[in-house]
Amino acid sequence: MTRNWHRLALATISCIPLSLALPAASQAEEVNIYSYRQPYLIQPLLDAFEEKTGIKTNVVFSNKGLGERIATEGENSPVDVMLTVDIGRLSGAKDLGITAPIPAEQLEGTVPAEFQDPDGAWIGLTSRARIVYASRERVEQDSIDYEDLADPKWRGRICTRSGQHDYTLGLIASMIAHHGEAETETWLTAVRDNLARKPTGNDRAQVKSIYAGECDIALGNTYYMGQMETNDKDPEQKEWAASVKLLYPNSDNRGSHVNLSGVVLAKYAPHKEAAMKFISFLTSHQAQGIYAETNFEYPVDPEVPVSERVLSWGTLKPDSLPLHEVADFRKAASEMVDRVGFDNGPQS
Structure with missing residues (x-):
């Protein structure tokens, strides 16, 4: 060939x-x-x-x-x-x-x-970590846990891509693995109601939304930051990247989902x-x-x-839970996304 x-x-x-x-x-x-x-x-x-x-x-x-x-x-x-x-x-x-x-x-x-x-x-x-992009201007804290995303203080301040995307399902599945389905569903419902809008776009789009002031934090994969910081074909993405800092969730306990x-x-x-x-x-x-x-x-x-x-960007402490165990809960995660209407956005 x-x-x-x-x-x-x-x-x-x-x-x-x-x-x-x-x-x-x-x-x-x-x-x-x-x-x-x-x-x-x-x-x-x-x-x-x-x-x-x-x-x-x-x-x-x-x-x-x-x-x-x-x-x-x-x-x-x-x-x-x-x-x-x-x-x-x-x-x-x-x-x-x-x-x-x-x-x-x-x-x-x-x-x-x-x-x-x-x-x-x-x-x-x-591996790549599923981390939190946070506005440098509007978010003072330098640490966060995934569980914190359900805190009412983030009401109307979170952006993310579809709950049915593979990256999101992986994170939700890891939460089920750690906390069980009932507790995770309560968490996911609260995160849904903290969203600034319906889930849409890819990970870079979430950073753009933070840059535009549409939300203050977002979920994303680490490597997108490198792609934005080095994007000479679309220099505007460098500005998006410069507007956020990376927070590695659960660094003080089980570690970040990878x-x-x-x-x-x-x-x-x-x-x-x-x-x-x-x-x-x-x-x-x-x-x-x-x-x-x-x-x-x-x-x-x-x-x-x-x-x-x-x-x-910071030090990654990866979650040591074997990923084949996380994969076992992906179907339950997908069903949960639909059950709580996550992709419909805030409902309260």
């Missing part, structure tokens, strides 16, 4: 079947990748892997349906690995029966147990040996360092330092 074809496949993925977008199985040293991660985020990693091993990477990107596509393709699937974000999609791949066990002993780097599926169905590669990007080895991978080399590389110090510097994410390998920019 040529690099020009690679770009064409990425640009036209919505128009062609995924099974036609990757080459058929061959004996060549190559890895076929389905990726939920956007091309510009993973290209530095692909380039480094190809340079190190000589193994060619063929990538198809889509923002939905990749796991289901692999399940439909079955034994004829051309895919070797799937790259994805969010514990929901990782556990979902396992539930679809499309994964093969990844032997932890074959990984080049160290992945803590809380960032691995206990059966080896997926391996975490990077989510993952991760990788799955396909059950019928036609290039399994090369695929394992790729997965192992992604856990290496080299690859983990690339993630840290270019994507503003936290390496899962505790021996790899975070970037200086990320470190400047």
